Amino acid sequence: MNPDSNEEDDWTKYADTGFESSYDPWADMVPATEIEEEEFEDDFDDFEDTNFRSRDIPRCPAPAGIEHTIRIGTCNHCLGRVAGVRIAGDPLDQVGERVRSQALERDPDLKVNDDIDCCPFCEDLFLELALIVNRISAAVDGVEFSKAQLGIHFAKEHVAAEEVLRSTIAATGSRPLKATLSDAVQSAVSVKKPEIVWVKERPEVMLLFDTLTLGVNADVRALFLYGRYRKLAPGIPQTRWPCRACRGREGGCESCNGTGQQYPHSIQSLVCEPMVEFVGATSDAFHGMGREDIDVRCLGEGRPFVAELKSPLRRTVDFEKLTKSINKAAKDQIEIHGLRASNRPEVSRIKETKAEKSYTIRFSCESSFSDEEIITRIESLSGQVLEQQTPQRVAHRRADKIRQRKVISIENIIVEDHEAQFDVRCESGTYVKELVHSDEGRTNPSVAGLLETDCAVIWLDVKDIHAD
Numbered sequence: 001m002n003p004d005s006n007e008e009d010d011w012t013k014y015a016d017t018g019f020e021s022s023y024d025p026w027a028d029m030v031p032a033t034e035i036e037e038e039e040f041e042d043d044f045d046d047f048e049d050t051n052f053r054s055r056d057i058p059r060c061p062a063p064a065g066i067e068h069t070i071r072i073g074t075c076n077h078c079l080g081r082v083a084g085v086r087i088a089g090d091p092l093d094q095v096g097e098r099v100r101s102q103a104l105e106r107d108p109d110l111k112v113n114d115d116i117d118c119c120p121f122c123e124d125l126f127l128e129l130a131l132i133v134n135r136i137s138a139a140v141d142g143v144e145f146s147k148a149q150l151g152i153h154f155a156k157e158h159v160a161a162e163e164v165l166r167s168t169i170a171a172t173g174s175r176p177l178k179a180t181l182s183d184a185v186q187s188a189v190s191v192k193k194p195e196i197v198w199v200k201e202r203p204e205v206m207l208l209f210d211t212l213t214l215g216v217n218a219d220v221r222a223l224f225l226y227g228r229y230r231k232l233a234p235g236i237p238q239t240r241w242p243c244r245a246c247r248g249r250e251g252g253c254e255s256c257n258g259t260g261q262q263y264p265h266s267i268q269s270l271v272c273e274p275m276v277e278f279v280g281a282t283s284d285a286f287h288g289m290g291r292e293d294i295d296v297r298c299l300g301e302g303r304p305f306v307a308e309l310k311s312p313l314r315r316t317v318d319f320e321k322l323t324k325s326i327n328k329a330a331k332d333q334i335e336i337h338g339l340r341a342s343n344r345p346e347v348s349r350i351k352e353t354k355a356e357k358s359y360t361i362r363f364s365c366e367s368s369f370s371d372e373e374i375i376t377r378i379e380s381l382s383g384q385v386l387e388q389q390t391p392q393r394v395a396h397r398r399a400d401k402i403r404q405r406k407v408i409s410i411e412n413i414i415v416e417d418h419e420a421q422f423d424v425r426c427e428s429g430t431y432v433k434e435l436v437h438s439d440e441g442r443t444n445p446s447v448a449g450l451l452e453t454d455c456a457v458i459w460l461d462v463k464d465i466h467a468d
């Protein structure tokens with residue numbers, strides 16, 4: 001379970017605050033008529049006694065409705081939003097200001113009621129635009145990004161109260177507060193940071209503004225890089241492996257020389273640590289297309305992987321320079337190539353890909369057959385389907401069952417004294433060591449079974465992963 005996925009679910013609750021932006025809020029506006037007004041009032045009997053409206057006040061854009069909206073302390077932004085006289089393209093606060101001065105021309109005595117302390121629609125949030133913009137700028141200070149998504153969190157009661165008020169006195173079709181504030185914040189941020197592109201999915205930075213605290217939280221999304229690694233020396237695990245003695249506790253122990261790690265290096269540490277430094281990330285995760293055993297090398301074109309670099313400060317990567325610095329630092333242990341930008345969906349793709357693999361395997365055996373007979377018998381495995389019961393060495397972490405895996409081809413068989421080796425290409429998930437030594441008869445057929453003797457694996461290399 002990816003720890004990020006919950007987090008993303010949470011964000012999506014806020015992520016659609018701007019969803020109305022492609023819809024024309026005035027499209028369904030109709031002139032208010034006497035009949036409609038009466039029907040409307042019947043529907044809203046419950047609200048008759050509120051301070052905001054009484055039976056004889058029509059809703060905006062009727063002049064009496066606008067005057068009432070001004071008297072209850074509506075700010076220019078909200079007045080522009082609810083008055084129903086918007087001219088496309090004009091900023092809402094300017095529309096509101098114009099509506100207010102026109103109302104004052106009609107009635108010079110018009111003023112805000114004495115007991116009002118803030119705009120009843122937005123609770124003066126629109127007056128805080130400059131502050132919100134400053135907090136957003138501060139939250140992403142030093143972070144390289146262009147695609148941002150904005151989420152705004154409101155108290156439920158505020159949203160509910162605004163909706164009641166809007167449905168009571170605002171012009172039909174007035175836009176909700178959430179969408180309007182979202183647009184206003186985005187426009188104001190864009191003035192200061194014109195390089196920002198506002199998106200509705202896959203942002204590089206997710207910004208969450210909380211209307212209660214006026215706090216801004218910036219979630220800098222991970223950077224994903226795809227590449228292939230070749231493991232040139234055995235003895236390196238794919239991912240970091242906490243020390244068995246101290247379980248990787250802070251500061252480690254005597255048996256791990258204070259590292260907290262069972263092995264001094266892993267593919268993950270050799271690949272990701274230079275990356276983390278390169279992009280100013282906080283931590284990393286390593287996703288390989290399968291993994292080889294610690295004692296197995298991985299050659300050929302290498303194994304595809306995606307490195308996940310969390311909260312990076314930089315997203316522009318010089319792939320060639322980064323590749324060189326990784327390969328230089330990990331000389332004779334691993335090397336990478338084919339580095340390029342990736343994304344989270346590709347992580348699932350490489351984890352699910354069932355690639356055929358080729359191996360070179362060398363083993364010892366004391367067969368009494370001639371070399372020609374040994375070669376013929378090993379060759380006979382080509383094209384066969386193996387039945388492999390879960391090997392004893394992995395039985396503690398895998399379900400005990402019989403899997404069928406096909407041997408695609410066998411080539412380059414060499415027999416030398418009491419040793420032999422061959423190249424084998426087989427289906428993803430084949431246990432190759434067991435194909436040779438048979439795991440006490442749990443793999444059938446096997447080299448040991450065909451040669452009618454015990455076979456012991458000396459070494460195994462992944463020769464290639466046929467991923468493309």
Ligand SMILES: [Zn+2]
Nearest residue numbers: 075078119122
């Ligand atoms: Zn307001």
Ligand SMILES: [Zn+2]
Nearest residue numbers: 243246253256
């Ligand atoms: Zn330890």
